[in-house]
Amino acid sequence: xxxxxIRGGTVVDGTGAVRRTADVAVxxxxxxxxxxxxxxxxxxxDADGLLVLPGWVDIHTHYDGQATWDPLLxxxxxxxxxxxxxxxxxxxxxxxxxGTEGYLINLMEGVEDIxxxxxxxxxxxxxxxxxxxxxxxxxxxxxMDVAAQVPHGALxxxxxxxxxxxxxxxxxxAEIQRMGALxxxxxxxxxxxxxxxxxxxxxxxxxxxxxxLSAAEPELAGIAAAMARAGKGVIECNSDLEAGExxxxxxxARRAGRPLSILLLQMxxxxxxxxxxLAGIHAANRAGLDVxxxxxxxxxxxxxxxxxxxxxxxxxxxxxxxxxLSPSERYRRLCVDESLRxxxxxxxxxDEQTAxxxxxxxRSYELGDPPDYEPDPTTNIAARADAAGRDRWAFALELLxxxxxxxxxxxxxxxYYEGNLDIVRRMLLDAHTVCGLGDGGAHVATICDASYPxxxxxxxxxxxxxxxxxxxxxxxxxxxxxxxxxxxxxDRGVLAPGYRADINVVDFAELGVTKPKLxxxxxxxxxxxxxxxxxxxxxxxxxxxxxxxxTHTGQLPGVLVRGAxxxxxxxxxxxxxxx
Ligand SMILES: [Zn+2]
Numbered sequence: 001x002x003x004x005x006i007r008g009g010t011v012v013d014g015t016g017a018v019r020r021t022a023d024v025a026v027x028x029x030x031x032x033x034x035x036x037x038x039x040x041x042x043x044x045x046d047a048d049g050l051l052v053l054p055g056w057v058d059i060h061t062h063y064d065g066q067a068t069w070d071p072l073l074x075x076x077x078x079x080x081x082x083x084x085x086x087x088x089x090x091x092x093x094x095x096x097x098x099g100t101e102g103y104l105i106n107l108m109e110g111v112e113d114i115x116x117x118x119x120x121x122x123x124x125x126x127x128x129x130x131x132x133x134x135x136x137x138x139x140x141x142x143x144m145d146v147a148a149q150v151p152h153g154a155l156x157x158x159x160x161x162x163x164x165x166x167x168x169x170x171x172x173x174a175e176i177q178r179m180g181a182l183x184x185x186x187x188x189x190x191x192x193x194x195x196x197x198x199x200x201x202x203x204x205x206x207x208x209x210x211x212x213l214s215a216a217e218p219e220l221a222g223i224a225a226a227m228a229r230a231g232k233g234v235i236e237c238n239s240d241l242e243a244g245e246x247x248x249x250x251x252x253a254r255r256a257g258r259p260l261s262i263l264l265l266q267m268x269x270x271x272x273x274x275x276x277x278l279a280g281i282h283a284a285n286r287a288g289l290d291v292x293x294x295x296x297x298x299x300x301x302x303x304x305x306x307x308x309x310x311x312x313x314x315x316x317x318x319x320x321x322x323x324x325l326s327p328s329e330r331y332r333r334l335c336v337d338e339s340l341r342x343x344x345x346x347x348x349x350x351d352e353q354t355a356x357x358x359x360x361x362x363r364s365y366e367l368g369d370p371p372d373y374e375p376d377p378t379t380n381i382a383a384r385a386d387a388a389g390r391d392r393w394a395f396a397l398e399l400l401x402x403x404x405x406x407x408x409x410x411x412x413x414x415x416y417y418e419g420n421l422d423i424v425r426r427m428l429l430d431a432h433t434v435c436g437l438g439d440g441g442a443h444v445a446t447i448c449d450a451s452y453p454x455x456x457x458x459x460x461x462x463x464x465x466x467x468x469x470x471x472x473x474x475x476x477x478x479x480x481x482x483x484x485x486x487x488x489x490x491d492r493g494v495l496a497p498g499y500r501a502d503i504n505v506v507d508f509a510e511l512g513v514t515k516p517k518l519x520x521x522x523x524x525x526x527x528x529x530x531x532x533x534x535x536x537x538x539x540x541x542x543x544x545x546x547x548x549x550x551t552h553t554g555q556l557p558g559v560l561v562r563g564a565x566x567x568x569x570x571x572x573x574x575x576x577x578x579x
């Protein structure tokens with residue numbers, strides 16, 4: 001008798017192998033057999049006509065804070081994610097010197113747009129060292145497995161104090177030693193990696209660049225030496241990859257003898273740079289390093305609504321004058337006060353934000369239901385306004401006021417320079433990329449991309465109309481085996497005997513993302529954009545059903561993953577061809 005048998009489904013096993021009809025048996029939280037099974041299960045699921053897939057492994061989230069208060073880790077758990085890795089991009093909350101929570105909150109608020117009030121109210125800082133933080137995570141039941149990484153920002157601030165917040169301040173030799181020792185301790189306790197940030201996009205809430213922005217060679221060498229001593233961990237970095245930076249990171253990876261995971265995306269300002277970065281990744285792999293690019297599967301899009309963080313009128317004095325009103329009061333005022341609407345449109349402030357928005361309107365789209373993430377460029381706000389002989393700003397305001405003021409515009413500011421997703425397809429197809437970048441738990445009132453895994457399948461294997469699609473088997477592998485293996489998690493991401501029974505059962509015809517909407521359900525009444533899914537019939541974590549037809553079952557089998565995991569995939573290469 002098996003614990004569970006998922007019978008007769010279309011199994012896409014995560015290796016890239018061609019789909020096949022098979023039964024999947026689960027015993028003791030692991031997959032025991034895949035094929036034609038005779039014996040019954042204590043629980044049987046009829047998966048006829050449904051896809052049976054490994055659970056999604058999302059290596060790029062920012063649930064560092066949320067994981068301490070929200071056992072459900074939404075939105076990710078609504079999208080079939082069964083393992084989430086956080087601590088990315090150099091920001092997080094450990095190690096922590098008591099009394100300095102404010103700085104780490106300020107950094108997370110600025111870099112990842114998670115309101116400081118939410119973090120301050122939501123997190124019970126019961127740790128100082130990174131191992132203590134891991135113990136707190138391990139003691140908290142939750143719906144999925146999580147793994148944490150050591151953020152450079154927190155490590156630097158812990159060791160260097162206030163100086164550490166200044167990216168131009170160089171650590172002394174003793175401080176470099178200390179950072180290395182703490183990192184080594186964290187890796188031995190189960191940290192999955194070390195993360196850093198070199199992007200000028202990242203600034204603290206009070207306007208200072210991210211502390212690791214310009215960390216120099218001696219500091220990175222000290223960190224790499226610690227990773228080499230530990231023999232553990234992945235280096236993750238968010239970078240604009242200016243000249244020389246990839247080389248600097250590769251040098252650290254070489255010294256550490258560890259894999260490097262960097263973000264690969266197209267920036268509007270330098271739309272060709274991703275090609276150089278990808279060429280650099282290839283060169284590094286040829287030279288014997290293990291370097292992957294984390295890629296998205298749709299434009300990285302800012303969602304603009306009257307109550308989101310970014311919208312065309314956000315810095316207008318007449319808008320700011322209403323900041324004491326509730327969202328519904330503001331909306332009502334807009335409706336009844338024509339002169340206010342006129343002032344917003346005609347007396348725009350002469351500031352940087354408004355200039356940015358003038359450009360944004362030429363690349364933004366009204367978001368429909370279901371949302372279209374590959375919109376035709378001729379339907380952007382400016383083009384539609386121009387065609388109608390309307391003022392662009394007046395037209396934008398009118399759109400934002402739709403749906404009782406809840407309407408959203410999509411501003412794809414990265415990965416959409418050409419007005420289609422052909423380059424994203426190129427990025428996905430590359431052998432040295434894995435799916436990442438969803439930023440679950442972050443940018444809560446700006447971006448809502450934790451739904452990537454759902455979109456990945458629905459758009460690329462089924463819906464795409466403006467260009468070529470991609471094979472389902474290939475896409476599944478990209479978000480399961482490949483992403484898991486890139487972090488040394490050799491025990492998951494594949495449906496084969498011995499692997500963890502993290503499984504999604506999906507009605508592919510129904511699979512999709514809903515229109516994002518803003519809600520106020522974070523600690524301290526904080527707002528966030530949420531996006532639900534359709535089509536997930538069952539999600540299992542270690543053989544335990546955590547969601548059925550989009551509803552959480554109440555089960556919380558998720559654990560803290562401490563470090564890389566051995567498993568049946570231990571000897572496979574990330575680059576192996578499908579069986
Ligand atoms: Zn990030």
